Amino acid sequence: MLGWRRVPAAKRLVNMRILLGWELGAGLGHVNRLKVVADRLRADGAEISVALQDLRRADIFTDAGYPVVQGPVWKMPTDPALRKIPTHSFADVLKIIGLANDQALAARIDGWRGLFDLARPDLVIGDFAPALTLAARGRCPMISVGNGYMTPPAGRAMPPIRPWVKDRDLPATSRAAEAELLALVNRVAAAKGVPTLNFLADLFNGDRTFVVTASITDPYRAYREAPTLLPFNMPRGIHPRPLADRRPKGVFLYLPSGHPAVRNIVYGLRGAGLDCDAYLSDLPAASIEKLTGPGFRVHARPVSFAKMLPEVRLVVHYAGLSTAIAAAKAGTPQLIAPWNLEHAVTARGVADAVGARLIADDASTAVVGKTARAMIDDDRLAARALAGADMFPDHDPAPTLDRIAAACKELAG
Numbered sequence: 001m002l003g004w005r006r007v008p009a010a011k012r013l014v015n016m017r018i019l020l021g022w023e024l025g026a027g028l029g030h031v032n033r034l035k036v037v038a039d040r041l042r043a044d045g046a047e048i049s050v051a052l053q054d055l056r057r058a059d060i061f062t063d064a065g066y067p068v069v070q071g072p073v074w075k076m077p078t079d080p081a082l083r084k085i086p087t088h089s090f091a092d093v094l095k096i097i098g099l100a101n102d103q104a105l106a107a108r109i110d111g112w113r114g115l116f117d118l119a120r121p122d123l124v125i126g127d128f129a130p131a132l133t134l135a136a137r138g139r140c141p142m143i144s145v146g147n148g149y150m151t152p153p154a155g156r157a158m159p160p161i162r163p164w165v166k167d168r169d170l171p172a173t174s175r176a177a178e179a180e181l182l183a184l185v186n187r188v189a190a191a192k193g194v195p196t197l198n199f200l201a202d203l204f205n206g207d208r209t210f211v212v213t214a215s216i217t218d219p220y221r222a223y224r225e226a227p228t229l230l231p232f233n234m235p236r237g238i239h240p241r242p243l244a245d246r247r248p249k250g251v252f253l254y255l256p257s258g259h260p261a262v263r264n265i266v267y268g269l270r271g272a273g274l275d276c277d278a279y280l281s282d283l284p285a286a287s288i289e290k291l292t293g294p295g296f297r298v299h300a301r302p303v304s305f306a307k308m309l310p311e312v313r314l315v316v317h318y319a320g321l322s323t324a325i326a327a328a329k330a331g332t333p334q335l336i337a338p339w340n341l342e343h344a345v346t347a348r349g350v351a352d353a354v355g356a357r358l359i360a361d362d363a364s365t366a367v368v369g370k371t372a373r374a375m376i377d378d379d380r381l382a383a384r385a386l387a388g389a390d391m392f393p394d395h396d397p398a399p400t401l402d403r404i405a406a407a408c409k410e411l412a413g
Contacts, residue, residue, distance in 0.1 A: 013408055014045035019121035021051045021071055021112070023129035024097070025150065026256060026339075027320045028281070028302070030127045031057045033145060033212065036232050037125060038066060040401040041408065049119045051112075056282060069118075072111035072131060074098050087341050088171050089158045090149075091178035091200060099130065099181060105188050109135045116140070123412035125404075130203045134185070137194045141411035142206035143404065147321055148218030148228060149342040154205035155198070159223045161341060164348075167223070208407040212400065214325055214392070216349040232397030234322055235305040240331030240389040243313070243382055250312035251372060252303075253278040254323055257287075261337045261361045265316060268368025270296045274376070277312075279303055305330070313376045319343035324350045331389035333381050335359055335372060354388030355381055 020038055022030045031052065038048045038061070050061050051071030058068045076097060087093050098104055112135035116124075125143045126132040128150045136142040144151065152158050158178055160170045178200050185203060186196040197203060211228045215221050218228055253269060255262050257280045269276050270293070278291075279299045288298045305323075309315060309330035317323045318339045324346055327334045334356035338344040350356045359371060375381060 012045045013041060013405065016046045016123065016408065016412060017049070017119065017121045018046045018408065018412075019049050019051060019115065019119045019124045020127075021115075021124060021129050021132045022057075022127045023053050023072060023108070023132055024074055025128045026054075028057065029147070029320055029322050031060050032322065033232075034125070034127050035060050035064070036397065037145060037401065037404060039064070040405060042066075044405055046408070049121070051115050051119075069115065071115065072108040074104070074108065086171075088160055088162070088165070089174040089178060090152050090161050091158050091181055092174050093161070093341060094130075094181060094200075095177050100184060102184050102188050105131060105134075105185065106192065109188070109192055109194070112136075113139075123408055126206065128204075133203055133206060134189055134192070134194050136206070137189070143407055143411070144204060144206035144209045145212060145404070146204070146210075147231075148211055148213040148220055149345060151204050151209060151211045152201040153220055153223050153225070154202050154209065156201065156223070157199065158201055159220055161219050162345065163219045163221060207411055210400070210404055210407075213321065214349075216353050217321060217324070217346045219345045229400045229403075230395050230397075231321070231325070232400050235326040235329070236394050237306045238326055238329040238394075239306075239310060240329070240386055241310045242386075243379070246311055246313055247275050248313070249273070249275040249376060251276040251314045251316060251376070252308050252312045253280075253316045254320075255316075255318050255337070256281045256339070257283040259318055259337065259339055261359075261363065264363060264365050265337060265359075265368050266291060268363075268365035269316065269372055271365060272369030272373055274372060277303065277308060313382065314372060316372065319347040319350070321346055324356075325392055327356075328354050328385075329389055329392045329394075331386035333357075333375050333378070333385045335375055337361065337363075353391060355384040 018041055020034045042048050048066055050066050050068045052058055053071045053073045055070055061068045108131035112132050121140055123141045124136050127146050133142055159167050182200040189196050212231045213228050251274045276296045279302055288300055292298045305326040309327055309332050315327040315332050316335045319336045336347040336356055337359050338347045347358055
């Protein structure tokens with residue numbers, strides 16, 4: 001458990017009602033980030049309620065005694081062909097995932113307003129929550145928290161989402177997509193009596209915005225005027241071990257069970273004669289039992305990164321920020337299968353820093369197994385990963401959380 005610094009009584013948030021909301025995105029990073037914020041604010045006396053778009057992730061809150069309700073849900077497109085559409089800016093991504101549907105946006109604003117009527121919040125905190133941002137405008141103060149990818153700089157046109165592309169090289173089609181989406185959002189906002197936006201990026205920024213990310217994985221690092229903050233929801237207490245102290249063929253696999261490459265990666269590792277532990281989120285119990293066998297153990301719940309990652313020779317994952325940094329802290333080589341553009345940006349940043357390798361969605365089981373074995377046997381790669389562990393020391397999250405608590409007091413106290 002994180003140890004918070006004692007907060008002076010005058011700055012406590014006694015009886016302040018705060019609603020935390022998560023609206024878009026997958027994985028555990030969103031709820032883990034909001035949970036740390038919730039714990040700090042509750043310790044300061046705030047009354048916390050939580051609305052999540054995916055109640056399968058609710059246990060982390062309900063186990064700690066927080067009231068959780070279903071939040072508005074966006075229907076994510078499932079057509080594999082959409083993954084082939086070029087995306088050069090965050091506007092391109094938003095158009096693909098459904099923000100270009102004015103009726104859907106209006107319905108989700110109404111959904112959040114209904115939750116406001118029930119929770120009667122003095123302040124809301126959103127993580128990747130554009131409709132929540134609109135619903136709060138003109139009604140109650142809003143704080144936005146998120147990583148670099150989902151929080152483009154406010155008050156300007158969106159830069160390229162790939163940090164290796166220059167602003168001047170952004171295609172005109174992406175600028176047009178941004179203008180189209182901004183016009184649509186403002187039409188919906190006006191119809192709902194909500195103050196309109198000057199820039200589409202403002203949809204992901206609140207009255208206060210806290211961008212928590214490692215700079216190497218921030219696609220907008222060249223364009224931000226305010227510094228980012230070190231992530232406070234990153235795994236702590238992870239210490240690298242020398243190669244001699246690791247399981248010689250040890251592998252840890254972490255993928256969502258819906259990842260397009262999950263089957264080939266699982267069977268590629270199973271057939272490679274390795275010593276693998278796996279966590280495949282949202283995998284049914286029957287599938288866990290079916291896949292578990294000699295040299296391949298599937299865990300029903302998330303495992304301790306601090307214990308697992310320093311003892312294996314390879315981590316295979318999809319480039320969730322927490323997992324990528326945790327593996328880097330452990331000094332363990334990484335084989336990454338990015339699920340989307342956000343993960344591809346994270347993967348490239350990590351690869352440049354510590355020598356991780358990427359694998360394509362359509363890689364065959366044979367390629368997966370061969371690549372994993374080659375990486376485990378590559379002592380130079382292992383040495384580079386170990387050397388890079390010093391780039392990611394543990395840090396005290398309290399100063400960042402102090403700033404969030406102070407913003408709550410300032411905005412709604």
